[in-house]
Amino acid sequence: MLDLKFIRAHPDRVAAAARAKGVPLEPEVILALDARRRELLVQTETLRNQRNVASEDIARRKREGQDAAAAIREMQRVAARIKAQEEELAGVERRLEELLVQVPNLPHPEVPLGEDESSNQVVRHWGTPPQFPFAPQAHWDLGTRLGILDFERAGKVTGARFTFYRGAGALLERALINFMVDLHVTEHGCTEIFPPFLANTASLFGTGQLPKLREEMFRVEGNDYFLIPTAEVPVTNLHRDEILRGEDLPLYYAAYSACFRAEAGAAGRDTRGLIRQHQFNKVELVKFVRPENSYRELESLVADAAAVLERLELPYRVVLLCTGDLSFASAKTYDLEVYLPSYQGYKEISSCSNFEDFQARRANIRFRPAGGGKAEHVHTLNGSGLAVGRTVAAILENHQQADGSVRIPAALRPYMRGMERIAPPC
């Protein structure tokens, strides 16, 4: 959420930013409602003041044993007017709030202007895509032949876009989760969090999934719970409505969670394999930082996520998203894209964003500077470190061998009971 005062002062910039993100927006409507609200507010407050002054007078008279009946009768009329004013004001505020929460965050000035991913900028590459002296298999074929992924039975038991992991496949998934969390905790200074996998509407509103992405989520019937689409939601909301101590910043968290996405509107995209599932595992990094450090923190967040790919010997590239590809809440986002032979190209495996104070304002997360002073909104960042299912796909495809086996990268072996390869059944 943007500061209403900022919108008031720079409606043109807000409109331009929204346009760049592809969000239709009429700041004039917001400004008109805002003006009306202030007008009503002044009237209402004047009446309230009249009431408060009179109440004190009534209290004094009663204390002194004087008659207050006339004043009370007068105030009954004022009270009725206040009530009517307050109702009108509440209506205007409701409409204003409704529009305000739909205003997207402003892109950072360095973000390239563009409508879609074709305007994204490749920032750097790491590693080289493997050259196979044989016809490489896609991970869905490879995994099925190895007996470690079972898409068919998952379709029977649950439905499309679900998977059973089996044997070494299940172990690989679990090993990756532990490897990633350990790396972030022991080398990147994160505190490990294991969050709830359901969150309420206030939390989803705080991180910006609501109101816009309601259709993207699974809702639990009969209560106020949604399955989380990412651990970003519970972990960022950990500090909702809190004032943090300035000396405690920055806070770094690493959280494993399952993630659930309805993938409405993605019909026909990535229908095979692990790439686009309704349920997938992810290790998420979340940072709460001082505003002046947030862009430096974004760079180190990208480095932390990239470290996982490097240890797993997976070639990747870093992409700076253009305005049109930037999410609603983000000011600047780098995607990490891993090379996938089956796509003959790079596929997103991590998304690292700086939200500046956009989420902090929605979720009311502030800090008090050391030495006292006014509480300020923190800046929040998060990034995948990494999406686990896509990492499994990348390992299977990039480390596959001519005989149909898959080499386990050395860094992962301690988490796989020393296993060096996953071999096909005899």
Place this chain on the structure above:
RNA sequence: GGAGGGAUGACGGAGCGGUUGAACGUGCCCGACUCGAAAUCGGGUAGGCGGGCAAAAACCCGUCUCGUGGGUUCAAAUCCCACUCCCUCCGCCA
């Protein structure tokens, strides 16, 4: 699921219709004492919104906020209703 108790500022904790935006304590900040620190003493210390106000800050004024939402009343932290969350006991349960 049944019975009861509770939710107040950064934190602990009073208040239970009318100078209570809120005693007291802790923490934090400023000052005094000290070579310096501790201890002690003095003072200060909520947030949102709006107006003065013109770009920001400071300041002044008003208003709202004592879990959330409604109600009663001239007036609500205080009374009533609903909801949420927490705690204790019983039952059930991984």
